[in-house]
Amino acid sequence: MDHRTPVRGAVPRVARTALPLLVLALLAPACSGGVEGKPGASGVRDPYFPKLGNGGYDVSHYAITLDVDPDEQRLRGSVEITARATQDLSSFNLDLAGLTVDSATVEGRPAAVNRAGDELTLRADAKAEDRLRRGETFRVVVRYSGSPKTITDPDGSEEGWLPTDDGAVALGEPTGSMAWFPGNHHPSDKAAYDLTVTVPKGLTAVSNGVLAGPPTTEKGRTTFRWHTAEPMASYLATLAVGRFETKTSTMAGGITVFTAVDPEVAKASARTVARVPEVVAWEAEHFGPYPFSATGAIVDREDDSGYALETQNRPFFPGPPSVGLLVHEMAHQWFGDSVTPKSWRDMWLNEGPATYAEWLWEEEKNGTPAEESFEDAYEDEDNWAFPPADPPSAAAVSDDPVYGRGAMVIHKIREAVDDDEEFFALLKGWTKAHRHGNASTADFTAYVEKETGQDLSGLWKAWLYGRSRPAADG
Ligand SMILES: [Zn+2]
Known part of the structure; x- marks a missing residue:
């Protein structure tokens, strides 16, 4: 229970939710220009994680750009969020655990950021606030940097940013995605993603979706561009940086199969990983058409994390998976991911x-x-x-x-x-x-x-x- 409000403790939860906004309301008038808006809620009242997610808007797209330094376990990045206001907003929140916010804009204009723990409250300037009216689409850019943190779950497992021997992996169930990008981190707000990641040459950055083009290398650093067209909950977004053997093919239905396997476990994983298309096809017979345009797997070393996760398109495995585990994580592509x-x-x-x-x-x-x-x-x-x-x-x-x-x-x-x-x-x-x-x-x-x-x-x-x-x- 580090940054999260524990379970169903109604009294402390209400107090903690209300406080930052109360302070903000005292510091500044709720409405300085034409918008008679109200602050977007700081959580969506999830029964178990009440502060996850934020009210008042619906994200349609995240464009995340990251520069990752695995030796120092640091990153520098920005996220451009495209969202639609679902109420007139005087301010709105994003979830972010750790890291430092360097700047923020709404509609290209500097925005005020107030931070209370994992909650960022953004207030647009007078020239941009009209774009926060109900039904309007607005763009937020947040630049941030620092050493992303590993989050320990209420059940003791680790998520968020997990350093590995040769890089790192980001896993987000249920709250970890806020450790590597600011956003609306509740499963109820799904969005499309573009992730551009630059890492030292020789390492690979693997994420969800498909590669938008071949990786490019400049001055000893390689950039990978990943595109996820189908809606994705943020807890299913992933990024694995390290040494990987990658393979791309196309299976029946034109589905891209992209697998990334740590060379240390490549031999032990080969037979199971080769069965990805077979498992996807078998599950499609039982559960309906495969919901995404890409599939695959990420297999890292055994000591990297203690559990597998159904990251969208491309489940993550800490070490060679059994066929049963592959069947389980791939079934989540229908049940959980879609x-x-x-x-x-x-x-x-x-x-x-x-x-x-x-x-x-x-x-x-x-x-x-x-x-x-x-x-x-x-x-x-x-x-x-x-x-x-x-x-x-x-x-x-x-x-x-x-x-x-x-x-x-x-x-x-x-x-x-x-x-x-x-x-x-x-x-x-x-x-x-x-x-x-x-x-x-x-x-x-x-x-x-x-x-x-x-x-x-x-x-x-x-x-x-x-x-x-x-x-x-x-
Ligand atoms: Zn599962």
Whole structure:
């Protein structure tokens, strides 16, 4: 619990949210020109991470330019954010953890920046503030520099900026992306991205999407330009800097396959990484068309981070992945990356289906029925600590019940449907209905009931929300 407000502690949270804006309101009149605006909220009231994200605007595009010095673990950069105001704004916030803000502009005019912890409050000057009226599109540029920080999650895992032996990797679930660029860091605000990264010659900078052109080298430094056209939640943005063996190919459907593997683990990873197109195609058969124009994988050394992450287009693996892990992270491209949770309470909508994808793979490829995986998960005490749709705290959003019991919910739906063709049509319909959008648990349960025509309130009560373990056939 360093910079984040802990879980559901209503009193300190309200106080901390209100304070910076209160101070600001006292220091300056709320409105100096034509806009009778109000400050954009400093958080979007996520039930677990209330200060993540910001209210009053919707980002459509991030153009991030970074110069990375891996020896010193420093970076210098700028972000140009294109956003649309969803209210008349007198000021608005961006999330940024660590780093130093060197300057900021709104519509090319110098903007005042007030910083309180991870919250930047920007106020446009009188000539630019008309662009902050509801419905208007505005451009913000923030220049920043420093040593990006590693963030320790409530559950003790590390994210944000993670130094590696030969560079660094940026991982952002659930809050880490604010460690390397200012933005609206909540999964509910998805945007397109362009990332231009300059690193010492000999190193590679890998990110999401596709390369917008060949890398260029000048004065011993190489620049990589990555373009992500499809909407992306900021926690799925990544940057891996280091020595990588890269391969580019095209699979069926014209999808670009870009893989980047640390040479130290290249041999041990080769067989699994070569199966990326096969796994994507198999999952497309079960979950619907692959939602993105690019896929691939980033495989770094085993000591780089303790966990894999479904970074968009290109999952990150700390060391050679198993096929099961590849299946899991790739399934997230549908469940999590394309259909993104509305809040961190809905994390099981990511992890339940991704875990179930592993069970399905075992069933079809290795002859272990999903029923057997269900029984193993059912017998595992760790899966019964809390209901998957209601983790007790921010520290628990990545705990076993969200995965194992989340997958059990999907299995119970499959049993209720009692027809595999209909069951997979249901999954495909879900990924189609919310493609490139956001969805909540309530959206999911309503969708399943509507499509199946069944009242499944008993199933939700027992498996999704119930505190005790129901009978396995209940
Ligand atoms: Zn997962």
